[in-house]
Amino acid sequence: MKISKFTTSVLALAVTAAFSAQAADDRFIIKVDNSKKGVVKALAKQMGGELKLDGNGFVAATFTGKDLSQVKGLLNNPHIELIEEDARRMPLSIYSDDMGNAMTQQLTPYAVYQSQANQVAFNSNAGMKVCVIDSGLDRSNQDFVWGNITGSNDSGTGNWDEHGGPHGTHVAGTIGAADNNVGVVGMAPGVDMHIVKVFNAEGWGYSSDLAHAADQCSGAGANIISMSLGGGGANSTEENAFKAFTAAGGLVVAAAGNDGNSVRSYPAGYPSVMMIGANDADNNIADFSQFPSCDVTTGKGRRATTITDETVCVEVTAGGVDTLSTYPAGMATSASLSIDGTAMATSSMENSGSIYGNTYYMGTAEATDSGANGNVCVIDRGNISFHDKVQNCENSGAVGAIIINNEAGMLYATLGDTNATSIPAVGAAFEDRAAIVGSTNADITIGTSDYGFMSGTSMATPAVSGMAALLWSNHTECTGTEIRDALKATAQDSGASGKDVYFGYGIVKIASADAYLTANGCGGDVTPPTGGDITASATTSRSKGKNNVNLSWTGASTSSVEIYRNDALRTTTANDGSFTDSFKTSGSFTYKVCDQGSDNCSAEVTVNF
Numbered sequence: 001m002k003i004s005k006f007t008t009s010v011l012a013l014a015v016t017a018a019f020s021a022q023a024a025d026d027r028f029i030i031k032v033d034n035s036k037k038g039v040v041k042a043l044a045k046q047m048g049g050e051l052k053l054d055g056n057g058f059v060a061a062t063f064t065g066k067d068l069s070q071v072k073g074l075l076n077n078p079h080i081e082l083i084e085e086d087a088r089r090m091p092l093s094i095y096s097d098d099m100g101n102a103m104t105q106q107l108t109p110y111a112v113y114q115s116q117a118n119q120v121a122f123n124s125n126a127g128m129k130v131c132v133i134d135s136g137l138d139r140s141n142q143d144f145v146w147g148n149i150t151g152s153n154d155s156g157t158g159n160w161d162e163h164g165g166p167h168g169t170h171v172a173g174t175i176g177a178a179d180n181n182v183g184v185v186g187m188a189p190g191v192d193m194h195i196v197k198v199f200n201a202e203g204w205g206y207s208s209d210l211a212h213a214a215d216q217c218s219g220a221g222a223n224i225i226s227m228s229l230g231g232g233g234a235n236s237t238e239e240n241a242f243k244a245f246t247a248a249g250g251l252v253v254a255a256a257g258n259d260g261n262s263v264r265s266y267p268a269g270y271p272s273v274m275m276i277g278a279n280d281a282d283n284n285i286a287d288f289s290q291f292p293s294c295d296v297t298t299g300k301g302r303r304a305t306t307i308t309d310e311t312v313c314v315e316v317t318a319g320g321v322d323t324l325s326t327y328p329a330g331m332a333t334s335a336s337l338s339i340d341g342t343a344m345a346t347s348s349m350e351n352s353g354s355i356y357g358n359t360y361y362m363g364t365a366e367a368t369d370s371g372a373n374g375n376v377c378v379i380d381r382g383n384i385s386f387h388d389k390v391q392n393c394e395n396s397g398a399v400g401a402i403i404i405n406n407e408a409g410m411l412y413a414t415l416g417d418t419n420a421t422s423i424p425a426v427g428a429a430f431e432d433r434a435a436i437v438g439s440t441n442a443d444i445t446i447g448t449s450d451y452g453f454m455s456g457t458s459m460a461t462p463a464v465s466g467m468a469a470l471l472w473s474n475h476t477e478c479t480g481t482e483i484r485d486a487l488k489a490t491a492q493d494s495g496a497s498g499k500d501v502y503f504g505y506g507i508v509k510i511a512s513a514d515a516y517l518t519a520n521g522c523g524g525d526v527t528p529p530t531g532g533d534i535t536a537s538a539t540t541s542r543s544k545g546k547n548n549v550n551l552s553w554t555g556a557s558t559s560s561v562e563i564y565r566n567d568a569l570r571t572t573t574a575n576d577g578s579f580t581d582s583f584k585t586s587g588s589f590t591y592k593v594c595d596q597g598s599d600n601c602s603a604e605v606t607v608n609f
Contacts, residue, residue, distance in 0.1 A: 026066060028085060030061065116509050130192070131217030136162055136199075141326050152197070187469070296312060308570050314504040339436055353445075373396060381403055390415055475522065499560070589609075
């Protein structure tokens, strides 16, 4: 599976100062009646001001090196109603990581808040164990309860506690990083884990490796299998291994894939495996998150039948964009950026070091520029590669580089595998462009860290695995399938109304799932009278060579209902009392209508063609 990896600053999230009531960039708002603007604008210009904005009933202008009292003294004019500081505003995510340095304090990643995992206590005495099938776990990381972790060695991949890259360590931290006042906190802090290292030195493995790993997970007593991996093509050996684990009461969770298309990846595409998509901190779907159809076609030619099966497409999503977690020792990169003494959000690109210098605006840095000598280059994104921009900056004699995004948001990037530069280079947000371009000096620090950022459905998957362990630890009487159903029944509907191929049932909300199981039990209150509370009937017809089954029902209580044909989910549709199913095959077909996410169903209705 292709992994999108971003290493950004833990320190650089400390942008609180940017929200204080200060005159950012020496900029002030001057309130004035529109009819008197000409006089005031002329006065401001005469007093050294530079007009930035002409608004309705006000103008905004910069007065370099002046504070509010000085500007009020300069603009002593009866037409001016008010002068106030023009405070900087920056975009805020709905959910954010804690600010600080994970090497010296504990930070809570945004996905923990988004999923409500901070609202539910993990029961460490419940005996939950998550089996992580990945690239191994770095034993040197201080953020794990190592007495709770075991693993399986493999002659082809090496020792389970020697990492094969940062991926497996990052995944494990999201699941169970300890609540120990340092680093990050996982979804189920300190949960027992069993590590199976399946990736070889080249970073991949076979489906047979996964089938064998499933057996190792079972032998280790795991309740949950977490797989942030995948690939094309299904096979029965792999499928049967996960089917057996699920049938024995376990839960298997796997990533949907990171190619941003509708291709079904495996093992996530097997019905016995819960497929996980990724969303960001603003509850938007990640642009890389794969979205396979829930429709499955069986048979060929005239006997082909298509049914809807929600177990072969995305079922839920969780935070998977720029997620902070554990890394092998010193393998992550952290960065900080200060502009004219004010901390700003940034992302590490390449080259460790700490520099301070005057800033020099270099445009898009498509050529060397002697003006950059001894300074920090301020560079706009666009036209040429990031590496070539920094190379031109360094060849000009500069000591550091800041590349500013050309669209809303932070610039996350690297200088590529063949980086030949040596000066510290960081990314910056487009929203900060004016402040950085107009700045006098910059302070950049890039160093190593045991904590870093990654993006992918590979990051959302361990989040759901950890949340499932957290939920299950408080409801140990449930099976893995019942935990799976509870996660879907209580997910926050996102994207298109109702279940869709991008979010599935929505973003996981663990406190809601916990309350649901507490109130309804593991079966979700599924003890309706025979035939349930729903009454259904069906009529048949034929048109244009197709058989039509016209279903009608009453008594459903959810906004959407699930239609089953021959005990397989046909579709989820609005609870409007009717649905027509059309197909060309002949035979006997049974239908039932159920409340969404519930076993409250109608009696079966049979039709024949």
